[in-house]
Amino acid sequence: MHNDGKVVPINKAHATPSPLARLPVVLLQVRDKAAQQLQQGLQDLFDNADDTLFEMADKARNNVDHPIFFEAMRDLRLKRKNFERVFMEQLFDAFANLGQAGCGDRQLVPVVSYEAVSGASSDDLEKALALEAMLGRVRHRDGLALGQLNARLSALLDKRLDDRDNPLGPALLCEFFLRAGRSLGVEIRVKLIMLKLFEKYVLSDADQLYGEANQLLVATGVLPELKAAPSRRPGGRMAREHQPEDSLPAAEQLVDENGQQAFAALQELLAAVRGSVAPTLEASAEPQPIATRDLLRLLSHLQQYVPEPDAEDDFDLRNQLEQLLTRVSVKSGKSRVVEDADEDVINMIALLFEFMLNDRAVPDAFKALIARLQIPLLKVAVLDKSFFSRAAHPARRLLNEIAYAAMGWSPREDYQCDSLYLRIEQVVQRLLNEFVEDPLIFSQLLTEFSAFTADEHHRSELLEQHTRDAQAGHVRTEAARQRVADVLYRRLQGKVLPRAVVQFLQQAWSQVLLLASLKHGEQSVQWQAGLRTMDELIWSVGLQQDTEAGRHLLEQLPGLLTALRDGLTSAAFDPFSTREFFVRLQALHVQPPEGAEALIEVREPFVLNPGLPDAAEDLPADDPDLRNVRQLRIGSWVEFQEKQEARVRCKLTAIMAPAEHYIFVNRMGLKVLEKSAGQLALAFKRGALHVLDDGLLFERALAAVTGKLRQLNRGK
Template structure:
């Protein structure tokens, strides 16, 4: 069986021959061709779902809605691969079912839910209406092509096939999509958004799906007499791709031409490295400098042969340029060399890129991209020496922007699909294709990339704030739980009380206290009332009948019971779940001496959450690695490593008191790690944690190169 690399065959468990083995080859071809298009449509759907949900979160009027859409974004990112896998499994299973003889009676397509549990009737109705409308639009638009495909499939199979049994029909495609989404923990609004996206990015291209399937069948002689239905290519994916092409803004900026003095200072340091770019000719041949314009033409020639990022061979610019000079020298019979100033620029750019490509701040995948910028950066430096002296130079700023955005990337095997990687690759390719001698293109690309970067940063900042808010809420809840535990322990430890009362206070009333603390604070009337009710309950079950207080208990019972019920209602407790306790409590009050409930002495303190001991407790206050942790600032980028392999690049988003938990987020603003002070200190000691320098890359590279050149000039 032919397997497409992007789809997953299923149903391998049967011992009998696979139904696919009984399918004609042309149906396998139809399936594989359709699977490729559907896979592309799903990928496009998920690529755009993130943007759509982000916009919904950005426009949300309430914190609850804001949280719902952000959580949906996170859920989709985590479950995307499984979603696509299940969809393709369902598609393959449907095709496999075509090979079964005696398929039985037609089963109508069920309106399944995203959830494992049934949704409310209102939600189900809303979803059913949306589905029916989607199916109606596809049938109205592509009904003829679909009916022709169904007829041709029936002819191949030798059995009459209903449209609803067609694996490529909109009904089954919707069912595959809904079944694949069952694991998503999202609410009805998000489900409806996903259905709309499915229609936009998958069902909208159904005409192409049916046209290509029909063409494959016609090519093998299946019902060729049916009139071909033309595909609508004015819309669909092609139109969407055209609409994404960004218009190039006019952002030409004048370059500063007063960089000669600073470059002259650099030239004095570059003397020890001169002589590396020269042709290998007879010593007697008198050198003849090549003009700067001719050098630019040679560089433009080399620029067209810069290898792709995945090329295995390294591109040595100096070596390649030397070979070109040698060929020119042999052809002219003269020893052609680069002028001294131009050679200094070549050497300086080479040293800068040597630093950049060894800098841990830049992820390896992006280093391969940035390395391709060496010739364009060299050409602009030859044209304009202010590149080395002015931080605002467009080419310099573009390189810095690219490096800054790439710094936080954790790229996996499918990194070529990462939107940031694709955008940087686009910038690099445009420079290689379009930059000849007009440096204005750097200002243009800088404006475009800066706008892209600003949008990405705004998105990540919103998500990061959402993460901080969630963490602060979690910490507040943990603190409140701990205070509730302390309150209960003070009242219960060492006392002999009915077991039912102890369990009620620890399991139910603790939640009433927790809610009062979180919503109203511990100075509130609600908190004090909950404490008073708890104290009265403990007092009531400890009285003896023959005491004056015991005899007056019945007068207080109605008020106590009402306070207990009101408190449980405020915490949304189901009254049926506490009915048994109130029955037993009544028995305790009516016959306190009869031992109607087991008595226990409370010896074990109640603990809601127990934090593990922090390794920092074993470190001296002046431990250098502990001091490094305390010097970490919010916003700092770090890199965690294990066995010398980078495992995570992330940013410190918050330091949560009182436990001093350090919360780290990814480039998108989602939480990825939480570490204690001690864990971070040990990571520093083991060399597994490195703080990344987020200062501008070009400036750091230039400082490092100048320092290195000074050492060479002083013989160190």
């Protein structure tokens, strides 16, 4: 394969900015190693894009589609070198930003976070959904290795990072790709093809990318106690080229069959809490280990007695097992104890659920439902130790899907009639009724539940897009309204005019100008005519009758009055509501007003429609809560509660410039909240606003529990 003219040398891909000098040497090594792999992936992508587009052109059903793909092939050939250069520059910039005090003004991919732009089309939504699916596949497939890399980067830089800050995280890699492709003049079908190729030739090797980065960091002593994530496919890119796709799931377990190596590492940590699951008998009773198969039978028995979600008593897994073991021990006359490995699994599941059931991101109404999954997931983990190490395990994915779907749910009195609640309750009940030992049911339920949530997500996205479009229209209207107010003030500033005329211009004629601005623009004939009519009105009431112009005023009045009435009609003003003004205007033209009561001097700017007050003006620029507001990203979920009002969970869907208003929608895509930056900062200060962690629930629980166990072991 000839790469002449295609390869961008790593040392020339970007002019290294000064922040890199402050980065640890190992991070520069991680960057350069990753850059080499990513560059190779991009080359593979472009080398295969030609063939892919040619096949699409060959399959085109009509003469309209046929040239689209050929034009795309030509565009890719011409812009390939620039595409690769921009991608690498984005990568190097992201690493440079890691060395700065803050995270910079990085913004996630707008289409991934569904950031609104004026005139967003269905193409944008289609691209957004494709990207979300891509990111989900990478996180489910390589979430463990990515999480370890995030943890190591956080420890190395002494600041918390997640995969949205990680230059090698899938979200930022997609952002680099989309930014690099902005110069491509291709239509949506070609863009979607390019995204699929990016997933196939770049993101599919993310396990190798994260594995090598983790190895470099471990070699320099960064969190070596984290056990290496199992590689999905030995051989990376070459394996993809020579291995059939349907064999990939089996290859996932080649390195650590059944997850025994990863579980052994967990057992070292769990030794500190071992001995907490045992029957309550006298010490003289002879201990007899209970076989794993018998333990599963006991758990299946206990599974039938899991309390309903509305039960008052909490379900304590270990306590329930102790009582069951005690009954079995009394019956046999021996102290029936579980084996160490099984007890470790029991303790780990109990600790994981303890974290999850105290997690703010899980709504209270759903915690009782999730708690009922403890025994089914315990049985899965007893049967398959890879449950703890394999992010793509169907049982883990099902739990994560349930938690993520529930996160945006706001409390309501009739929650038991809610479609999402009912669907999750149905999933839980099926597991309790049907799951014995065959884990296939988790895959089946995952497929069904994912289809349900995808349908809900599609509907909510359509509504959310409508919300953003409406809000963008509102912003345009407010901007035009402010321009009209400025025009009025410039025309009237310092003038002494009849009060009735000033009120008419502010309340009625401003609407005529606003409509002309929005409908025709401020370079239009209609806009200029509106200004001219306003100037003539101001001129007419300022004339003295004993002047030459004043004596000829009556000749010009019919044209002025006609222009005023036509303008008001175009703005749909009721003629009866303006009749009083025309009567006053006639009187003013006959006899100019005298006295301070009838005349006013315009000294202050007009405010046609005051917006949200922004308390940010009273806060210093470095206020920590204001900084928290600035760090909110599109797509962030928050929980908002004012005083005694019900809690509202909502997602940030847009930040509307220039006033910087934050627009939030509920899980159905409907607008529920609009706040200024200052109002949100004050809500943070009062404790009325909390950002919800939208990371995968099981992965967060696993990281928290292992961290807690590690501290416990250090303290001994």
